[in-house]
Amino acid sequence: MAGPDGTGPLELRFPARPDELRGMRDALRERLRAWQLDEECASDVVMAVDEACQNVIRHAYRGEPGGVIELEVRCAGDELQIAVRDFAPPVDPARIRPRPLDELRPGGLGTHLIRSTMDHTEFVKPPSGRGNLLRMVKRFARRGAAGA
């Protein structure tokens, strides 16, 4: 079904590999433009989804080939509802919690970036029981809106 702006949800299914992320980001950017998100908000969403997919590649599939990521982004009013799904063995969310930022060391930043740009994030049990499902919500301003 078409959304309020003539575009339905974005649904992507792609191999869980670093070289697939650029195509995902391009497709997501294009859809966010169609939904008229302001540029800064769109950048944050693209980054958060990219970081969530990176967590899947690194922590769920642990770099093993053959994994798949399913991404769904839905626009409902002034809210984006995002779901990132994988089919890897369940990951303990504690393993990918944000690290304290005063420890200056490479890595571990992705989860912090997600939490600081999204309004809500939670791991839920996938409907079919397999894998991991991260739900994120972002409230957004449209391009050209007052205050944007």
Added chain:
Amino acid sequence: MKHSVKEERGSVVVSFAGEVDLEHSPKAREILLEHVGRRRRVLVDLSEVDYIDSSGIASLVEAFQKAKKTGVGFALAAPNPAALRVLELARLDRVFRIFATVEEGLDAGG
């Protein structure tokens, strides 16, 4: 991601262009560590970087730490607003020396 390297006024300017993401950050890391290892001041030109993610930022952090340990200068120049935002969210804008332009970064070196 593309990159180029030039020496200018005692600094090695490493310029990246395009997307420094999970696919390309291992290469960025290798390039940065190589130049920091040569004991010359490194100025990382980010002006042509459209996108940088946590793995790209991690490469910068690692090179910065190696530079600090070995007493080599290390600074960033000309991040676009998106790159600067990621650095700010990571609270690294207070850790790195960041110059608005490459020129300013070169002036401050030596």
